[in-house]
Structure formats: C-alpha cells, structure tokens
Amino acid sequence: MSSWLDLPTTDANALGQVLWADSSGDPLSPARLGQRIGMTSGSVTVLVDRLEAxxxxxxxxxxxxxxxxxxxxxxxxxxxxxxxxxxxxxxIAAALQGASTAELATSTAFVRTMAAAASDATTRLRAGRS
Known part of the structure; x- marks a missing residue:
C-alpha cells in the first residue's frame, strides 16, 4: 500500500490504522495512533502533518x-x-484459486504454527519470563 500511495511505510501504516479505525466506528486520536504504531507524540505530530499536507x-x-x-x-x-x-x-484471489489443496493445507498449517509461536512468545514476555 505504501508503494501504491507513494508514501513511506510508516506513513502508509499510520494511514491504514486511521482508515481501519474510522471504518469500524472508533476513530483515533493522535495519542492512540502513536500507541498503535509505536511512535512518540512528537513523531506522530510530524507524521500527521505530512499526511494532512x-x-x-x-x-x-x-x-x-x-x-x-x-x-x-x-x-x-x-x-x-x-x-x-x-x-x-x-x-490475491487469482493466486489462491491457482493453488492446489496440498499447497493451501501446508501454508495454512505453517501460518497456524507461526501464529501460535508468536502468541506463546507474547504471553511469556508479558508474564516477564524469558
């Protein structure tokens, strides 16, 4: 999306967050945007200024x-x-239609394994364990 919009990746990510929040009926403040994308308030202000311009x-x-x-x-x-x-x-739909059942099953299993690993790591890190 950043290439499509000719934006830096961070700006496109921020815009995507604003679009998603707005479409779900829960628009963002600059502070909430900063929390979502991991930026300080000053950096968010500069980013929002760029997107506004x-x-x-x-x-x-x-x-x-x-x-x-x-x-x-x-x-x-x-x-x-x-x-x-x-x-x-x-x-994406065309690529999925061209994939075999075996390819989709393998890909699905891999994504599930990776999502479970990320979830387990997040739980462990939140609990303060290494």
Whole structure:
C-alpha cells in the first residue's frame, strides 16, 4: 500500500490504522495512533502533518472538549485505499484459486504454527519470563 500511495511505510501504516479505525466506528486520536504504531507524540505530530499536507488525513474536533483531536481519512484517502484493495484482492484471489489443496493445507498449517509461536512468545514476555 505504501508503494501504491507513494508514501513511506510508516506513513502508509499510520494511514491504514486511521482508515481501519474510522471504518469500524472508533476513530483515533493522535495519542492512540502513536500507541498503535509505536511512535512518540512528537513523531506522530510530524507524521500527521505530512499526511494532512498530502490531502489524505484531516484533524477534527468532534468532542465537547475541543482540545481532543480526532483523525479522519479524507475522501481521497478512502478512494485510493479502496482502489488498492480492489486491485490487490483480485490478484490475491487469482493466486489462491491457482493453488492446489496440498499447497493451501501446508501454508495454512505453517501460518497456524507461526501464529501460535508468536502468541506463546507474547504471553511469556508479558508474564516477564524469558
């Protein structure tokens, strides 16, 4: 998506987070965006400024506390993301249709194993064990 939008990977990731949150009805503040992508508030401000200047993101004040800022994707960002997903989804679907049952079973087993390993590591690390 970053190549499609001609954005640095970090900017595309942030925009994707804003798009996803907005579409799920739970828009992000700059602070929540920073938590999701692992950036400081100062870095998020610079990133949001870039996306706003590119016409992909808008800041709004939608709460009774006018100090709270909500990040919303612009219509242009929504359309570009929709076009990317439509194009990439068609190619992914074609690749899946061309895969054999054995290839899909092997791939599924591998992804499940990797997801379980990541989940186990996260649980262990959260518990403070090495």
């Amino acid at each position: 590119a016409g992909l993101l808008a800041r709004s004040r939608e709460h009774s506390d006018r100090r709270r800022v909500t990040l919303r994707p612009t219509p242009a960002a929504r359309e570009r993301a929709r076009a990317f997903l439509a194009e990439s989804s068609a190619e």
